[in-house]
Amino acid sequence: MTDIATYNFAYLDEQTKRMIRRAILKGIAIPGYQVPFASREMPMPYGWGTGGVQVTASIIGPDDVLKVIDQGADDTTNAVSIRAFFKKVANVAVTTDTASATIIQTRHRIPEHPLNAGQILVYQVPIPEPLRFLEPRETETRKMHALEEYGLMHVKLYEDIARHGRIATTYAYPVKVEGRYVMDPSPTPKFDNPKMHRSPALQLFGAGREKRIYAVPPFTDVVSLDFEDHPFEVQTFDQPCALCAAENVYLDEVILDDRGGHMFVCSDTDHCEKRREEGHRGHLAPDAQLALERTEPAE
Amino acid sequence: METQAIEGGFADPVFNAQTVFRAVMDAMARPGSVQPLPALARPPAPLSATSGAVALALCDNDTPLWLDPALQAEAPVRSWLGFHTGAPLANTPADAHFAIIARPAEMMALDGFSQGTQEYPDRSTTLILVVSDLASGVPLLLEGPGIEKMAMLAPAEMPRHFIEQWKQNSQRFPRGVDIILAAPDGVACLPRTTRIKTMEA
Numbered sequence: 102m103t104d105i106a107t108y109n110f111a112y113l114d115e116q117t118k119r120m121i122r123r124a125i126l127k128g129i130a131i132p133g134y135q136v137p138f139a140s141r142e143m144p145m146p147y148g149w150g151t152g153g154v155q156v157t158a159s160i161i162g163p164d165d166v167l168k169v170i171d172q173g174a175d176d177t178t179n180a181v182s183i184r185a186f187f188k189k190v191a192n193v194a195v196t197t198d199t200a201s202a203t204i205i206q207t208r209h210r211i212p213e214h215p216l217n218a219g220q221i222l223v224y225q226v227p228i229p230e231p232l233r234f235l236e237p238r239e240t241e242t243r244k245m246h247a248l249e250e251y252g253l254m255h256v257k258l259y260e261d262i263a264r265h266g267r268i269a270t271t272y273a274y275p276v277k278v279e280g281r282y283v284m285d286p287s288p289t290p291k292f293d294n295p296k297m298h299r300s301p302a303l304q305l306f307g308a309g310r311e312k313r314i315y316a317v318p319p320f321t322d323v324v325s326l327d328f329e330d331h332p333f334e335v336q337t338f339d340q341p342c343a344l345c346a347a348e349n350v351y352l353d354e355v356i357l358d359d360r361g362g363h364m365f366v367c368s369d370t371d372h373c374e375k376r377r378e379e380g381h382r383g384h385l386a387p388d389a390q391l392a393l394e395r396t397e398p399a400e
Numbered sequence: 401m402e403t404q405a406i407e408g409g410f411a412d413p414v415f416n417a418q419t420v421f422r423a424v425m426d427a428m429a430r431p432g433s434v435q436p437l438p439a440l441a442r443p444p445a446p447l448s449a450t451s452g453a454v455a456l457a458l459c460d461n462d463t464p465l466w467l468d469p470a471l472q473a474e475a476p477v478r479s480w481l482g483f484h485t486g487a488p489l490a491n492t493p494a495d496a497h498f499a500i501i502a503r504p505a506e507m508m509a510l511d512g513f514s515q516g517t518q519e520y521p522d523r524s525t526t527l528i529l530v531v532s533d534l535a536s537g538v539p540l541l542l543e544g545p546g547i548e549k550m551a552m553l554a555p556a557e558m559p560r561h562f563i564e565q566w567k568q569n570s571q572r573f574p575r576g577v578d579i580i581l582a583a584p585d586g587v588a589c590l591p592r593t594t595r596i597k598t599m600e601a
Binding site for chain 2: 109110115116118119120122123124125126127128129130131132134136137159160161162163243244246247248279281282301303316317318319320321322
């Protein structure tokens, strides 16, 4: 503990934590409603997850185990720096293992491994207002939420269909929470939307620059908006992960060379590593290649 | 009286506040569940240890606080809360961000507290009810967000006509009050989304 004495535990002062904690309680009590809060400057720029960091700092305790992911990966810049931040200011245990984390702070993905009842998922949110690109005025969007007037959102989805023949929105796909508030699930791929529906984990959303906190309690209905004749669909991939052969997971495209070579791999690095430890091999896994080379001459 | 006001706060303010908040947050996220809480504060009676700890964890000079007549009458309670939280006392229940009610059975109607507005439903009063236990009262069957199928809670000494009042509270959604039930050994919550199913005899 002595090495963190220069900061208050978890960086924020106690009055700030109380203010954020009160906002979190209101958010949980009104699922999907964006609670305004007095977002603080953090030692990182807006856009780097200051909202998520403030939420995590307000809920974390010395017994928590923290996992941080950035687009599913534990080892990219944003995830590494936020993990290091909490290690320094709160001295908490950190992990990359989804199952053993108590708090998972995420930028734009929900882990593939199903979450359990004790876990808290903290989302970093850039633009919390799902109606913002349809109506720039906060006074108006607030009124639209108050009156449950979400026709504009359906018009937007309809225009997608008119132009592209299908709903072309692929991320930040709007959802309706508990039949009342339309909510931005943060820019997660719509692939992850069904995981939010009646999840046993508590989901908290923090938008630092926009100064909003919202929440989805466990076992809460989260329904993606759609039409009867154009039902909601998630992305599908025509090939499994090139490293671990996982199917029905969200894949990232990785460019391999300047001649058009590419592969699709799990976006969730922890899930991919666990599968490879279990012996699953995709067609581009390093040792699968070796095995292939060893057998090839015999043919 | 002076020492009574100063003693009995959190021994370890940062970590005790976090412990109490996490218990309240888990209770709010899982209505009907009882989150155990050790006695971290020693407030003067009739404020209970749990309700005092919840007030210390959540209230400060930004949150006008309303006390029910039983608490309002006790100068040590007022000065203890004032010293440890700095929260101003609300002039009327409709101005309060938090209200602590030591005798829920005698409390005023829920709609007398701030309900928030349609635009800002978060600007409502959160009620902290001091109850002697969560098992000996009228059983309440709960459903709604945070509850997988059904939950049951039987808090003692609840307000009069509580089930009817709570139904009206739900009808005001997204406006409405939220309730934190402070029992001697833990907390449970009834956020405004929780519906009480009336039990057939």
